Amino acid sequence: MKKLLFPAIFAAVALAQAPSSIQQSASRLDAALLQQTVAATATTLTLQPSSSQSVYIYQIDFSNCEDATGQAVAAPTYVTTTNLGGATTATSLAWVMASGGATAAGSCVQTFSVSYPTGLKSTIPGTAVTVITPTFLGHQTIRVTVTYAFAP
C-alpha cells in the first residue's frame, strides 16, 4: 500500500502541472472575419453585431468608375456612415466621390482604401454600423467594400 502511495502522489503532481501554452500562435483572434461589398446606387450596407458586441472596421475600399459612355459632369457626392466616430462627431465619416465628365469614360476616377490598423470601433455596442453609397449619376458605378469583425 505504502509502495503504491508515493507513485500515486508523484503522478498526481505531474498531471496537475501540465502546462498551459503561453507561446504565440500563428492564429490571430483579432483578424477581420467579415466583408460586405456593394456597387449599387443609394444602397446601405448594414453591419449588424449581436447585442453585446461592437463592430470593428479594419478597411474600406472605394472604386469610382464610369462606363464606356461616361457620365455627365456634376457636383461630387458622398459615401456616408452611421454609428462611427463617437458621440462628439459633428458629422459622420464621409468620403467625397467625384462626378466626372465624359473625358473619363471607361475609367475609374478614384480608387483608394482607408485602413485602421487597430480597428475603428463602433460607437454604440449592439447597434449596426451602416455605410451608404450615394445616388449614382448615369453611367457611374461606385463600389464600396468593407472589411470588419464583431467583438466585445
Add this chain to the structure above:
Amino acid sequence: MKRTAILFLSLCALALSLSAQGPTNVQQTNSRLDAALLALSSHSSGATLTLTPLGSQSIYIYEIDVTNCAGASAVSAAAQTALTTTNLTGSPQWQIGSGTTAGLCVQNFVVTYPTGLKSQVPGTPVTVVLPTFATNQTVGVNVVYSSAP
C-alpha cells in the same frame, strides 16, 4: 511516524495540484482595447477639426484620409494650399493642389499610423485645419483617433 510523513506528503501533493490547476488566460482576444473610437469629418472650406482629449489624456491619431475634388465646373489653377495641424510634434502638413478638370479628383490619399501618432502636449486638443477652398473645389478630410493616457 511514517504515517504522519505520508499524510504530510499527500497534503503537499494536493496543495500543489490545486495551485497548479489555476489557469492563466494568456490567449489573444478578438476585442481590441487599442481600437480607435473617435472620428471627425469635414468637407468645408477653412474648417477646423478639434480633437479634444478626455481630461489630461493624449490624442492618438490612427488614420487621416484626404480627397481633393472638383465640382461640376473645373477648379481654376491656383497656388497650392495645405492641410495643417497643431499639437503634433513637427506640426505635419500636407500639400493640397488647386486646379483640376470638372468632376474629377486630383488627390485621394490615406495616412496611417499603425501604432498611433500621439499628441505633443497631454490635455490639449489637436487641430487639423482644412485650407480655404478654391472656387468649385471640395476637400474632404476624415480623422480617426482615440483619447488615452
